[in-house]
Each structure stands twice: as C-alpha cells, then as structure tokens.
Amino acid sequence: MDDDVELREVSKHFGTVVAVDQVSLQIRRGEFFSLLGPSGCGKTTTLRMIGGLEYPTAGDVLLRGQVVTDVPPYRRATNMVFQHLALFPHLTVFENIAFGLRLKRVPSDAISRKVDDVLQLVDLPGYGAREIHQLSGGQKQRIAIARALVNEPAVLLLDEPLGALDLKLRLQMQAELKALQHRVGTTFIYVTHDQGEALTMSDRIAVMNLGRVEQIGTSEEIYARPQTRFVAAFIGEANFLEGRVAASSADAVTVEVDGLRIVASVDRVAAGPPQVGAAVTVSVRPEHVKLGAAAADVRNRWDGRVQDVTFMGAVVRARVTLGSGIALIAEVHNDAAAGLSPGAPVVAGWTPGHTVVLAR
Amino acid sequence: MTIAAARRGSWRSVARRYRHVPLLAPAVLLSMAVFWVCMAVLVTMSVYPFLAAGTPRFTWVAWHRFLTDGYYWSVVGTTLNLGVLVTGLSLVIGYPTAYAISKIRRPGWALTAYVMLFAPILVSVVVRTYGWMLLLSKTGAVNYVLRSLRLIDEPIALIFNTTGIVIAMVHILLPFMVFPVMSVIGQLTPDLKEAAMDLGANRWQTFRRVTLPLTLPGVVAGSQIVFTLTISAFVTPFLMGGGKVQILSGLIYRDMEAVNLGFASVVSLLLLVLAVAILVLSNRLVRQAYARAEVSR
Numbered sequence: 266m267d268d269d270v271e272l273r274e275v276s277k278h279f280g281t282v283v284a285v286d287q288v289s290l291q292i293r294r295g296e297f298f299s300l301l302g303p304s305g306c307g308k309t310t311t312l313r314m315i316g317g318l319e320y321p322t323a324g325d326v327l328l329r330g331q332v333v334t335d336v337p338p339y340r341r342a343t344n345m346v347f348q349h350l351a352l353f354p355h356l357t358v359f360e361n362i363a364f365g366l367r368l369k370r371v372p373s374d375a376i377s378r379k380v381d382d383v384l385q386l387v388d389l390p391g392y393g394a395r396e397i398h399q400l401s402g403g404q405k406q407r408i409a410i411a412r413a414l415v416n417e418p419a420v421l422l423l424d425e426p427l428g429a430l431d432l433k434l435r436l437q438m439q440a441e442l443k444a445l446q447h448r449v450g451t452t453f454i455y456v457t458h459d460q461g462e463a464l465t466m467s468d469r470i471a472v473m474n475l476g477r478v479e480q481i482g483t484s485e486e487i488y489a490r491p492q493t494r495f496v497a498a499f500i501g502e503a504n505f506l507e508g509r510v511a512a513s514s515a516d517a518v519t520v521e522v523d524g525l526r527i528v529a530s531v532d533r534v535a536a537g538p539p540q541v542g543a544a545v546t547v548s549v550r551p552e553h554v555k556l557g558a559a560a561a562d563v564r565n566r567w568d569g570r571v572q573d574v575t576f577m578g579a580v581v582r583a584r585v586t587l588g589s590g591i592a593l594i595a596e597v598h599n600d601a602a603a604g605l606s607p608g609a610p611v612v613a614g615w616t617p618g619h620t621v622v623l624a625r
Numbered sequence: 626m627t628i629a630a631a632r633r634g635s636w637r638s639v640a641r642r643y644r645h646v647p648l649l650a651p652a653v654l655l656s657m658a659v660f661w662v663c664m665a666v667l668v669t670m671s672v673y674p675f676l677a678a679g680t681p682r683f684t685w686v687a688w689h690r691f692l693t694d695g696y697y698w699s700v701v702g703t704t705l706n707l708g709v710l711v712t713g714l715s716l717v718i719g720y721p722t723a724y725a726i727s728k729i730r731r732p733g734w735a736l737t738a739y740v741m742l743f744a745p746i747l748v749s750v751v752v753r754t755y756g757w758m759l760l761l762s763k764t765g766a767v768n769y770v771l772r773s774l775r776l777i778d779e780p781i782a783l784i785f786n787t788t789g790i791v792i793a794m795v796h797i798l799l800p801f802m803v804f805p806v807m808s809v810i811g812q813l814t815p816d817l818k819e820a821a822m823d824l825g826a827n828r829w830q831t832f833r834r835v836t837l838p839l840t841l842p843g844v845v846a847g848s849q850i851v852f853t854l855t856i857s858a859f860v861t862p863f864l865m866g867g868g869k870v871q872i873l874s875g876l877i878y879r880d881m882e883a884v885n886l887g888f889a890s891v892v893s894l895l896l897l898v899l900a901v902a903i904l905v906l907s908n909r910l911v912r913q914a915y916a917r918a919e920v921s922r
Contacts, residue, residue, distance in 0.1 A: 318819050338822045351820035355838045364834070365824035416824065 275324030286476035299463040302473035344413035345422040359393035529620035553619035554595035566614030674887030687887035719802035757793040785867030802847040809843030
C-alpha cells in the first residue's frame with residue numbers, strides 16, 4: 266500500500282528539551298491517522314514537522330515518497346487546521362477559503378466554483394459573504410477545514426481542532442469530520458489528547474508519550490492489546506498487578522501475583538512469550554472484571570470482599586479486595602450489581618482473553 | 626409592584642446608567658475651557674481685530690489677505706510637504722523598528738529597546754533640537770565624518786533648510802509612530818502567519834496579505850499623530866529652519882510678535898482645519914481601501 270507520509274527517526278529538540286525523540290511512522294494513503302497522547306508528549310510538534318512549520322533536529326520527513334525535510338511549508342502538499350483555527354479576521358469567509366487558491370493564481374471563476382463547492386461540502390452554502398466574527402464556533406471550525414481542504418492537499422493536518430468546542434458540538438463535529446474524510450478520501454492526520462475522540466474516529470492511532478511513539482495500531486488493537494503500561498493506562502482504565510511469570514505454554518502464560526496464579530491467553534502477552542521468572546505487569550480493565558454469578562465460569566476467579574460501591578448511572582463501580590489483599594476496580598452493568606454492598610463477600614474474576622501481560 | 630415603586634426603580638436604574646458621568650467632568654471642563662472657548666475667541670478675533678483706536682469692528686480683512694495672497698498658500702504647501710515627508714520617513718523607519726521590537730523574546734532586551742526608543746521623549750524638544758544643530762552644522766560631527774571618509778569635499782547644508790527640519794522631526798516623532806504600530810503587531814498571533822505560509826504564501830506574500838492589513842490600523846493611527854504633530858510643530862522647524870523655511874506655525878509666531886492678532890487667528894484656524902481635514906480624509910481613505918478590497922472579492 267502507498268504511504269502518504271513517512272517519518273524516519275525524526276527528532277526535535279528545543280534547547281535541552283527533547284520534544285520528539287526518534288519517531289518513525291508510516292501513514293497510508295486515505296487513512297484517518299491519529300496522534301494521541303497527553304499534553305507535552307510531542308504530538309503537535311510531530312504534526313508541525315510534517316507540515317513544515319517546525320524543522321526537525323534530526324531525521325527525515327517524506328511526503329508521497331519524496332524527502333521534504335527542507336521544503337518550506339508554502340511549498341508542501343499539506344494543509345493544516347490550526348488549534349485556534351487562525352482564520353484571517355480581516356477577510357470574509359470567501360476570501361479566507363480563496364486565500365490559497367489566489368496564491369496559486371487559479372482563475373477567478375474557478376476560485377468561485379471551488380469555494381462554493383467546498384462550502385457545500387462543509388454544509389455552509391451561501392456563507393461566502395459573511396465576516397469571520399459573525400460565525401459561531403462550529404461554523405468557524407468548518408470554515409477552517411474548508412480553507413485547508415479547498416487546496417486539495419495530499420495530507421490534511423488537524424491540530425486538536427475540536428478542543429474549543431463544547432461537548433455536544435464536539436461529538437457532532439467528530440461524526441461530521443469522519444464522514445467528510447470518507448467522502449473526500451484525503452489522508453487525515455489528527456492530533457488529540459482525547460482518547461475517546463481518537464478511538465471513534467481513527468483508522469489507526471499512534472499513542473505518544475514523552476516524545477516517543479509507544480504503540481501504533483487500530484483502535485481495537487490499542488484498546489484490547491496495549492503493548493505498554495502507559496498505553497493501557499492512557500486508553501481507558503486498567504487494574505495493574507505486579508507479578509512474575511510462573512509458567513509459559515504454547516497457548517497460555519501463568520503469572521503469579523501475591524500467591525494468585527493468573528492465566529493469560531498467549532496472544533495478550535505484549536512482548537511475546539516471556540521467560541519463566543520474568544517480572545511482568547498484568548493489566549485488566551475494570552469492565553472485564555466480573556462479579557458474583559457472572560464470574561462463576563471464568564478461569565481467573567477468586568473470593569473477595571466488596572470495599573465500596575459507586576453508582577455511576579449505566580454502570581456501577583466496585584472496589585474489591587481479593588483474598589491476599591489485592592485491590593481491584595470492577596465496573597459492572599447496574600442490573601448485575603444487585604447484591605453488592607460494602608463488606609459483602611463476592612466472587613471476582615476475568616477470562617484469560619482479558620488478561621494483558623506487559624513487560625516490566 | 627406599585628407605580629411609585631416602579632418609578633423609584635427606574636430612577637435607580639437611570640442613576641446607575643449615568644453614575645460614571647461625573648468621572649468625565651474634569652476632562653469635559655478642561656476641554657470646554659481650554660479648547661472650545663479658546664476656539665470661539667479665535668474665531669471672534671479673526672473678524673474683530675482690536676484696533677489701536679479702541680472699539681473692535683467687524684472686518685474680513687485678515688481672511689481676505691490670507692486667502693488671496695499666493696505667498697500664504699505656498700506656506701500652506703511647505704507645511705503639508707513637511708508633514709508628508711516626516712510622516713513617510715517615520716513610517717519607513719518606524720514600522721520595521723516596531724516589528725523588530727515586538728519580536729524580542731528576552732524581557733531584558735525588550736526593556737533596553739523601549740528605553741532606547743522612548744527615553745528621548747524625556748528630554749526637552751529644545752535641547753534635542755540644539756543637539757541636532759550641533760551634529761548637523763557645517764562644522765558638526767556628521768559633516769566631519771563625511772569629509773574624513775572623503776565622501777564629500779565641501780560640507781553639505783544639513784541645517785537651516787527642509788532637510789534639517791525633517792531629520793530632527795523624524796527623530797523627535799519616531800516614538801509616536803513606533804508605539805501604535807507596535808501595539809497592533811503585538812496583538813497578532815503567530816498562527817495567522819503560519820496559516821498563511823501553510824496555504825502557500827511566502828514571507829513577502831504573508832506580510833503583504835496578512836501582517837500589513839492587520840497592522841494597518843496602527844499605521845494609520847501613528848501616521849495621523851505624526852502628521853498632525855508635524856504640521857503644528859514650532860520649536861524644531863523654527864530652530865532647524867533658521868528662518869529660511871516658513872511654515873504655518875512660524876506665521877502665527879510672527880504675527881503674534883507683530884501684535885497682528887486677527888491674522889494670527891486666521892492662520893491658527895486654518896492649521897486646525899488642515900489637521901481635521903487630514904484626519905477625516907485619511908480615515909475615509911482607509912475605509913475605502915477596505916471597501917474596495919470587499920468589492921474585488
């Protein structure tokens with residue numbers, strides 16, 4: 266498959282601060298690719314290096330197979346939707362969108378047609394004559410996307426473009442962006458710190474931390490098979506149990522944690538079958554911990570005691586202590602939470618398929 | 626709510642709406658006393674000159690003399706020419722200066738730049754003008770350096786002409802250009818320039834299409850201040866011109882010395898009319914420039 270963007274061991278240092286540390290990525294043509302991580306993880310800097318707004322300290326940026334590391338932003342086939350949108354306040358909606366086309370000396374009748382088309386695309390037909398300050402937040406958002414898309418970039422770069430919107434509008438724009446990407450088929454690279462946003466929109470996600478890529482994969486892969494403790498903790502929630510590998514076979518790995526022997530399917534072991542005796546971390550998501558009757562036939566199952574119960578609407582969170590003193594958080598659907606009360610004995614368990622083993 | 630209570634309530638809201646009015650009083654009183662009253666006196670004096678004989682009599686003589694004599698129109702021309710030269714040069718020097726200062730990251734260096742630029746304001750205009758006379762005279766430092774470098778053979782005349790007035794005026798008024806421009810440049814966020822570059826604009830196009838239009842209000846404000854201060858300036862043109870360059874403020878001084886109050890009033894009023902006309906005209910030009918840009922879309 267063709268790669269639209271490739272990063273080869275790209276690093277960026279600001280003084281003594283290493284913002285991006287030897288990042289290598291391949292982003293396929295037509296893909297919705299997200300860079301996900303906490304603030305300061307280097308995701309925006311990585312995006313800006315792809316767009317040419319930041320010059321890498323080391324490494325190379327390739328666009329459609331060409332090294333573009335030294336190509337200035339105004340000659341790159343990328344366009345960016347900025348975090349604060351950066352719409353030109355002195356120009357109308359039409360002139361904002363036409364900005365790039367005018368610089369390319371597109372004939373004016375073609376400009377009018379393209380601007381009209383792209384306004385149609387972002388669902389704001391007839392808005393050309395408006396001033397920027399007359400638009401709502403969501404409308405500005407769409408104009409910023411239109412201004413970038415009208416140039417037909419090889420790659421559209423989006424730097425947390427939905428950050429300033431309220432939750433409801435954000436969810437709506439997420440769905441629209443995804444649909445838009447589907448229609449135009451352009452490669453989107455999307456920077457966000459919101460794991461929900463990344464999971465729902467992306468074809469693939471690169472999870473970044475401290476300037477490095479921790480894991481690249483589809484939403485499902487990243488959620489179900491995190492490769493590192495950081496990924497497991499950042500995407501969703503997880504219970505972490507520290508232990509040692511007690512046994513390893515062709516299809517399962519047994520980890521001993523405080524006397525409990527936890528069995529994990531071998532495909533959930535991050536770094537391949539580990540050596541017996543190796544120190545590992547077992548990660549189990551709260552929603553995979555079953556309580557009471559539901560835990561009757563799972564393989565990893567122990568007697569425990571409910572510490573406390575928190576009602577959260579659709580789900581109920583319970584803190585459970587297993588026999589040897591291991592504390593777990595379980596999240597169960599509220600109709601399965603009937604018998605849970607603080608101090609009550611309860612059986613807690615989860616399947617080997619939900620047991621992720623991470624190298625320590 | 627009873628009618629009385631409603632009335633009381635509306636009274637209170639009226640009182641609240643106008644409670645800041647007393648804050649305006651000192652400024653309004655000063656402006657009334659010092660400006661509008663004086664203006665009224667000027668207008669009166671321009672048509673009621675006090676004759677040596679005693680009783681004032683209505684006459685258009687001063688106005689007639691000014692408006693029909695070609696010499697006075699040439700003085701108006703010289704004054705406007707000086708205003709344009711000083712404003713243009715201040716802009717050419719001041720804009721890049723403002724731009725550079727707004728780019729200084731280190732607070733210490735920024736402060737140094739501010740002090741260097743604005744400290745001269747603390748020194749009297751008279752002192753600074755005499756300083757320029759020392760520098761620019763035939764035996765002054767500038768001519769000395771130019772001659773030592775063999776760039777010129779004979780000392781060139783840098784004072785007692787328009788050149789000298791322009792040099793000194795640009796120096797004195799530069800902060801008034803730099804400051805408004807700097808304040809609008811400071812409001813520009815870097816992402817607007819980045820957006821322009823991302824959309825295909827090189828540095829010059831980014832400046833031309835984004836930075837310049839967005840800083841235009843500062844340019845207009847600075848130019849208006851410098852222009853009006855130049856055409857009404859007296860000390861610097863008087864000293865640097867050495868009586869060889871006559872401008873409107875010089876006429877006023879001459880006629881006041883000659884106790885020709887009627888004529889001095891006419892020139893004063895004309896100077897005011899010029900300043901107002903230029904302000905109105907420049908505002909209209911800017912608005913038209915924006916409107917034209919709208920139409921061309």
